[in-house]
Structure formats: structure tokens, C-alpha cells
Amino acid sequence: MAITLVPYHQDERLPDSSFPLPEFDIIPVTRDLPDGDVWTRVAALCELVSAEVADQVSGGTVPAVVSGDCLIAEALLAGMQRAGVDPAVIWFDAHADIHSLESSTSGYISGMPLRQMLGDHPELLADRIGLRPLAEERVVLVDARDTDPGEAEFLATSKVRVCPVDDVVLPDGPLLLHIDLDVIDKDALPGMKFPVGDGPSREAVLESVRRIMSTGRVAAIDLACPWDLPEGDDNTIRARVLADLLSA
Structure with missing residues (x-):
């Protein structure tokens, strides 16, 4: 099985050791990112990912x-649409990732991709990569148990x-399955x-994915791995989780 690896957290290049994927053939997506703000740099990376995804989908x-955060999911959606x-x-995701620029108190852009998929601030990323907005009823948010007030307010209307892992009701048609590994309880997947x-x-997440x-x-399928590897950790747990989910 070939895995497209995007070894970045936002525009930060991560070490290859952050992604323990020894059982798979790897298609790396990297590039020298242009000067500019973080959105310009992320858009340049996402354009490569979008093109790779479009080629794979078109080829059947x-x-x-696999990447270091959730922003890359926007590139997958754009590539599929293309x-x-x-x-x-x-x-x-343990988090809703449905902040807008206005609702985010931290300004952390990796907390915004799902809202952008719905059409928020398309000039930041969507317009640059050809992403068309989703209808809200075409999104299912699974086990987002840590939401900020601005996100909760948006979701309420x-x-x-929004559903738990063991009761995911699927919309009709094809699916983009995004899994931020922090959806797993922190004690079961440290770091x-x-x-x-x-x-x-x-096990509960794996069964739901299956x-x-x-x-x-x-x-x-898109796996986001926003982790900080503990010093001396041998990556055994993470390697097993990735292998299980990618083989589901």
C-alpha cells in the first residue's frame, strides 16, 4: 500500500522520524516553500498535495x-473535487477545528480547516487551491469533546x-475520512x-473506522499526526496505530 506523506505541521518541515510507516511504500510530498505569510506557504504545499490526490483519484x-496537522485535509478535498x-x-477529532479568524482566541490556523471547508474566508486557502465549499449537512464531526465557546456557538446553529465514535451516521455518496489521531484518549496515545x-x-476508534x-x-483517507515525540520514545505505539488505521 502506498502512502502519500506530507511531513509538515503548517509550514514547518518535520523530521521523517515523526512518521513511523515502515510497513508502507511512501510517496513524499515536499517542496521549498515560497516567501510570504503562513497562508501563502501552506497554499503552495497544499497545491502539490491536491494535484497528487487528484491524480490518484482519477486513476482509480x-x-x-499522512501529515502533521489537519490543514492538509483541505488539499485532499480540493483534489477530490478536481x-x-x-x-x-x-x-x-478531539477538537472541532471549526474556528474562524474572528472566533479563534489563539490564532492557531490548524484549528480552522473544517470551517474553511464550509466556505469561511476562502481567500486564505480555498481560492488558492480551487476548493469549493461544502454544504454543512455534508459534514459529520466525530467525538469533538474539546470545543471552544466560539466553535460551540457556531455548531449550535x-x-x-456531531456524534460519538460508536454512532457515526454517514451521509450519502463518497466520503473523505479525516482522522486526527488526538481523537484517541490521551492516555491511550501519549505525546x-x-x-x-x-x-x-x-480499539474503539479503529472499530469505528473499519x-x-x-x-x-x-x-x-487523511491521517493527521499532531504529536510531539517524547525524548527516548521508540514510536512503537504510534507505528501500530498508523498501521492499524491505514489497513482498516
Whole structure:
């Protein structure tokens, strides 16, 4: 199985050791990023990812992409749309990632991709990579148990469906399956940048993913690995989690 590896957190190039994928063939996507603000740099990277995804989808392959954060999911959606596939999005994440520029108190841009997929501030990234906005009812947010007030306010009046890991109701049609690995409880997968407790086990997430994959409707899968590796850690747990999810 070939994995498209995008070894970045936003515009920061991460060491290859951050992504333990010894069981897979790797298609790396890297480039010298242009000068400019972070959105310009991320857009340049996402354009390469979008083109790779579009080529794979057009060729009948289900792309599997691994990266260091959730922004790359926007590139997957744009690439799928470019190839003529208009998927719904199933978004596994301990966080909602549905901030706008106005609602975010931290300014952390990796907390904004899902809102941008819905059409927020398209000039930042979507317009640059040809991403068309999703209808809210085409998004399912899974186990987002750590939401900020601005996100909760938006979700309270939106048509985005929010559900637990063990009760994911799927929209019709093809699916983009996005999994931020911090959806797993922090004690079951240590070392995350933004760990959240009271979450599902690795086994519960894997079983949910297997149920979704068994529908045969997943047209692309995206794994975000926003972790800080503890010093001396041998990556065994992370390697197993990645292998299990990518083989589901």
C-alpha cells in the first residue's frame, strides 16, 4: 500500500522520524516553500498535495495521506473535487477545528480547516487551491469533546452533525475520512500536541473506522499526526496505530 506523506505541521518541515510507516511504500510530498505569510506557504504545499490526490483519484486509487496537522485535509478535498468527486467529510477529532479568524482566541490556523471547508474566508486557502465549499449537512464531526465557546456557538446553529465514535451516521455518496489521531484518549496515545482526556480507546476508534471503510464509499483517507515525540520514545505505539488505521 502506498502512502502519500506530507511531513509538515503548517509550514514547518518535520523530521521523517515523526512518521513511523515502515510497513508502507511512501510517496513524499515536499517542496521549498515560497516567501510570504503562513497562508501563502501552506497554499503552495497544499497545491502539490491536491494535484497528487487528484491524480490518484482519477486513476482509480483511494489516496491515503499522512501529515502533521489537519490543514492538509483541505488539499485532499480540493483534489477530490478536481477529479470530479464531491465527497461528504467525516471528521474524527478531539477538537472541532471549526474556528474562524474572528472566533479563534489563539490564532492557531490548524484549528480552522473544517470551517474553511464550509466556505469561511476562502481567500486564505480555498481560492488558492480551487476548493469549493461544502454544504454543512455534508459534514459529520466525530467525538469533538474539546470545543471552544466560539466553535460551540457556531455548531449550535449549524447543520453539521456531531456524534460519538460508536454512532457515526454517514451521509450519502463518497466520503473523505479525516482522522486526527488526538481523537484517541490521551492516555491511550501519549505525546499529542493538544492531548484531550475522556476519549475513546484506540480499539474503539479503529472499530469505528473499519465500519466506515466497510461501506466501500471512502474515496480518500487523511491521517493527521499532531504529536510531539517524547525524548527516548521508540514510536512503537504510534507505528501500530498508523498501521492499524491505514489497513482498516
